[in-house]
Amino acid sequence: MPAPEQPTATPGAPAATPASPVAPARPAAAVAPARPAAAVAPAPPAAPAAAAAVPALPVGRIPVVDVFPVAEEGRFPAKASVGEAVRIRATVIREGHDALGATAVLLRPDGSVHSSARMVDVAPGLDRYEARLVPDAEGDWSFRVEGWSDPYGTWAHDAAIKVEAGLDVELMLTEGTLVLERAAARTGDDAMPPRDARVLLDAVAALRDTSRPPLARLAAALSEQVREVLERSPLRDLVTTSRTYPLVVHRRLALAGSWYEMFPRSHGATFDEATQRWTSGTLQTAATQLPRIAAMGFDVVYLTPIHPIGTTYRKGRNNALTALPGDPGSPYAIGSPDGGHDAIEPSLGTFDDFDAFVARARSLGMEVALDLALQASPDHPWVTEHPEWFTTRADGTIAYAENPPKKYQDIYPLNFDNDPEGIYAEIRRVVQVWIDHGITAFRVDNPHTKPLSFWQRLLAEVRAAHPEVLFLSEAFTRPAMMLTLAKIGFHQSYTYFTWRNTKAELEEYLARVGGDEAPWLRPSFWPTTHDILPPYLQQGGPSAFAVRAVLAATGSPTWGVYSGYELAESVPRPGVEEQIDNEKYEFRPRDWARADELGIALLIGRLNEIRRAHPALQQLSNVRVHPTTDDALVAFSRHLDAEHSPTGRADTVVVIVNIDPFAAREGAVHLDLAAFGLPPDRGVVAHDVLSGESYGxxxxxxxxxxxxxxxAHVVHLEHAPGAR
Structure with missing residues (x-):
C-alpha cells in the first residue's frame, strides 16, 4: 500500500515540550503572510433524544419507486458536471394492463424546470425506466421522476388488436379521435407547437373518414409522425411525482481531465562530483518543465508537498532509517523551524516563486494542484505550539505513524479527537492560504485515516466559498470507505485500476466504475504513483506502459501519470511494489530526451488530444464492454448520442487493447452497433484516431x-457513405 494507515502509536519518539507562550520565529521569506484564522463552522446539532418516526409518503396513483441516483433518500447528493449526461432511473408501475409512461425532470438551483425527457423502459418486464438530462451550469440542482397514465399508448395497443380482429371497430376508432383531440387541444405549459397539433388533427380527420377502410384509418393514427409528436409531448393522466432529490453540479474538470504529478525539487537538481553533494531543484527550475508537460496535453500539474521538511528521524534513500548528509528527506514529513503547512521549503524558493509557477502554468492552459497531507514531522511548529493535537503514549512520547510492519518515525499523525475545533480552524486556514495563492485542486493524502465528519465539514465550507476548488481522494482502502468519502464531498478518487490487469478484472472494473457508483465515486485512473509500481509494469517493459496509458486515458474521464512514466521507469525496490531510488527520499533528475526515443510521451500527448476531441470520452456512465475471442483482447466503447453531445453530433469511440505486452494477439470483436444507432448490416467506417488509418x-x-x-486500436465509428 502506498502510504501509512495512521495512526498506531509506538514509543521511542521524543515527547513534545509544553507550548511556549511565544511561538518560535520563522523565516518570513518562506511563510505565507499572516491572515486571520478562518471562522469555525458550528458543529452539527445533536440529534433529538427520541426522534419521531418519519411518516410514510403515500404511494401515489402511478407509483414511482427506486429512484436513481439517490443515496439514503438524498442524504448524500448525487454528483454531475456541467455538460454531463446524467442518468436518471426509476421503477414505475401501475395496476392492470393500461399503458404508463415516465418523465425525468431536471430542476435548476432556483427550482425552475430546466429540461425534461420521456424515460425509456430499459428492462422490459422489470418496469425500469431511464433517461439522461444535461445540466449546463454549476450549482445545487435537483431532479424528480413523474409517472403517468398513457391514454394514447393504451388506446393504440388495444385498437391495433381489436380493429385487426374486427372487434368494436367503430368504437375503437371513435375513442382514438377523442384521445388525439384532447392531446391537440392542450393549453398552457402543456400545449404543443401548432405544427405538432396539426399532425394530430390530421390523424383525427383520417379516423373520422368513413369512406376509407378501417385499417387505413387506424394506420393514420398509429403513424410514425403521430408517435413522434406524442413522444415529444405525451398526453399524461394521473401524474404522480416522486420526491425531489439533490444533484450538485461541479465544473467540467471535476469529471474529465488529465493530471501530471511532479516533485519540484527533482527538476533542476544537480550533483557535485567533487563534494558528493546535491543541490535541490527549485520552483523556478521546475517551471521550465511546464511547456513540456503542457505539450503532452495535461490539464493539471500536481505538486507533492513543497513545505519545509523535518530532520528528526529523517529517512534516507530508499526509506533507509538513517539519512546521510545531504539526503533531502521525505516531503511528507512536513514541518521544521522554517515553518509548517503554510510555508515553503526554503531550498525550493519563496511564495513569489510559487506565484510565478502558478502563473506560468495558467498561461499554458494548466491548473496547479497541491498535496494536502495532514500530518507533521517531529519538528513541525504544531508539535510545540499544540502538543494536544497529537497522541501521547503512556511513557510520555508522541505516537508516530505505522502501517505494520512499516514504521514512519518521521511522521506524527494528528489526533482529531483532541481539540477538534482547534485542528479544524488551523487546517481551514492552511487550505485558504494556498487557495489565495492560486491552488484550485488538492490531492488529499490518506483521507481515510482522518474522521469523515471532519472532511464533510471542510469540503462543504470550502465549496461554499470557493466552488471551483476540487479535492482528489488518495484513499487506497476498503470499498465502503472509498465510496463514503466520495459521497461526503470528495470530487474524485483514486481507484483499484492500478491492480486490475487481466481481461476479466478490467472488464468488471470498467463496468463497475461506470455503473451505479458513478454519481458519487468519480474515478481517476493512475497507472503508477510515486508510491506504486505494480508487477505488470515491472515486468512488461515499454509496451506495458503504453497499454496502461491507453486503458487509463480511455477507461475513465479523469486520469493521471507520475513524472517519469514517459521513461517507462520500471525497476522495483526489492520486496515492494515501489520504484528503486524512490523520489520520495532523494532527488531524481531525468533525461527527458529519452522519452522521445520510447514514444510514450508522444502516445500520452495523442491520447489527451483524442480525449479533448471526443465528448464521448469525457463522460463516465456510458461505457459498454464488448466480447472478444482472445483472453488478451479487451474491447469497450463510449457512446454519446446527438441529443446529449455538445457538438450536436453522435460520438462513438471503440477501444481495443492487447493487454499482453510480449506477444501479438488476434481474434474477433463482437460489436453491438445497433446500440450506437449504426447499421450492422450495411457497415460503418472506423477511423483509428491513434494511427490515422480507416477500416470498414x-x-x-x-x-x-x-x-x-x-x-491498441482507438477508433471513431461513423456511418459508411450511403448507409444512413
Whole structure:
C-alpha cells in the first residue's frame, strides 16, 4: 500500500515540550503572510433524544419507486458536471394492463424546470425506466421522476388488436379521435407547437373518414409522425411525482481531465562530483518543465508537498532509517523551524516563486494542484505550539505513524479527537492560504485515516466559498470507505485500476466504475504513483506502459501519470511494489530526451488530444464492454448520442487493447452497433484516431495487435457513405 494507515502509536519518539507562550520565529521569506484564522463552522446539532418516526409518503396513483441516483433518500447528493449526461432511473408501475409512461425532470438551483425527457423502459418486464438530462451550469440542482397514465399508448395497443380482429371497430376508432383531440387541444405549459397539433388533427380527420377502410384509418393514427409528436409531448393522466432529490453540479474538470504529478525539487537538481553533494531543484527550475508537460496535453500539474521538511528521524534513500548528509528527506514529513503547512521549503524558493509557477502554468492552459497531507514531522511548529493535537503514549512520547510492519518515525499523525475545533480552524486556514495563492485542486493524502465528519465539514465550507476548488481522494482502502468519502464531498478518487490487469478484472472494473457508483465515486485512473509500481509494469517493459496509458486515458474521464512514466521507469525496490531510488527520499533528475526515443510521451500527448476531441470520452456512465475471442483482447466503447453531445453530433469511440505486452494477439470483436444507432448490416467506417488509418467494420471485427508495433486500436465509428 502506498502510504501509512495512521495512526498506531509506538514509543521511542521524543515527547513534545509544553507550548511556549511565544511561538518560535520563522523565516518570513518562506511563510505565507499572516491572515486571520478562518471562522469555525458550528458543529452539527445533536440529534433529538427520541426522534419521531418519519411518516410514510403515500404511494401515489402511478407509483414511482427506486429512484436513481439517490443515496439514503438524498442524504448524500448525487454528483454531475456541467455538460454531463446524467442518468436518471426509476421503477414505475401501475395496476392492470393500461399503458404508463415516465418523465425525468431536471430542476435548476432556483427550482425552475430546466429540461425534461420521456424515460425509456430499459428492462422490459422489470418496469425500469431511464433517461439522461444535461445540466449546463454549476450549482445545487435537483431532479424528480413523474409517472403517468398513457391514454394514447393504451388506446393504440388495444385498437391495433381489436380493429385487426374486427372487434368494436367503430368504437375503437371513435375513442382514438377523442384521445388525439384532447392531446391537440392542450393549453398552457402543456400545449404543443401548432405544427405538432396539426399532425394530430390530421390523424383525427383520417379516423373520422368513413369512406376509407378501417385499417387505413387506424394506420393514420398509429403513424410514425403521430408517435413522434406524442413522444415529444405525451398526453399524461394521473401524474404522480416522486420526491425531489439533490444533484450538485461541479465544473467540467471535476469529471474529465488529465493530471501530471511532479516533485519540484527533482527538476533542476544537480550533483557535485567533487563534494558528493546535491543541490535541490527549485520552483523556478521546475517551471521550465511546464511547456513540456503542457505539450503532452495535461490539464493539471500536481505538486507533492513543497513545505519545509523535518530532520528528526529523517529517512534516507530508499526509506533507509538513517539519512546521510545531504539526503533531502521525505516531503511528507512536513514541518521544521522554517515553518509548517503554510510555508515553503526554503531550498525550493519563496511564495513569489510559487506565484510565478502558478502563473506560468495558467498561461499554458494548466491548473496547479497541491498535496494536502495532514500530518507533521517531529519538528513541525504544531508539535510545540499544540502538543494536544497529537497522541501521547503512556511513557510520555508522541505516537508516530505505522502501517505494520512499516514504521514512519518521521511522521506524527494528528489526533482529531483532541481539540477538534482547534485542528479544524488551523487546517481551514492552511487550505485558504494556498487557495489565495492560486491552488484550485488538492490531492488529499490518506483521507481515510482522518474522521469523515471532519472532511464533510471542510469540503462543504470550502465549496461554499470557493466552488471551483476540487479535492482528489488518495484513499487506497476498503470499498465502503472509498465510496463514503466520495459521497461526503470528495470530487474524485483514486481507484483499484492500478491492480486490475487481466481481461476479466478490467472488464468488471470498467463496468463497475461506470455503473451505479458513478454519481458519487468519480474515478481517476493512475497507472503508477510515486508510491506504486505494480508487477505488470515491472515486468512488461515499454509496451506495458503504453497499454496502461491507453486503458487509463480511455477507461475513465479523469486520469493521471507520475513524472517519469514517459521513461517507462520500471525497476522495483526489492520486496515492494515501489520504484528503486524512490523520489520520495532523494532527488531524481531525468533525461527527458529519452522519452522521445520510447514514444510514450508522444502516445500520452495523442491520447489527451483524442480525449479533448471526443465528448464521448469525457463522460463516465456510458461505457459498454464488448466480447472478444482472445483472453488478451479487451474491447469497450463510449457512446454519446446527438441529443446529449455538445457538438450536436453522435460520438462513438471503440477501444481495443492487447493487454499482453510480449506477444501479438488476434481474434474477433463482437460489436453491438445497433446500440450506437449504426447499421450492422450495411457497415460503418472506423477511423483509428491513434494511427490515422480507416477500416470498414461491421458488427464482427477481426483484429491483430502486435505490442512491438501497436498495442491498441482507438477508433471513431461513423456511418459508411450511403448507409444512413
Amino acid at each position: 467494420w461491421s458488427d464482427q471485427v477481426y483484429v491483430r495487435l502486435d505490442p512491438q508495433v501497436r498495442v
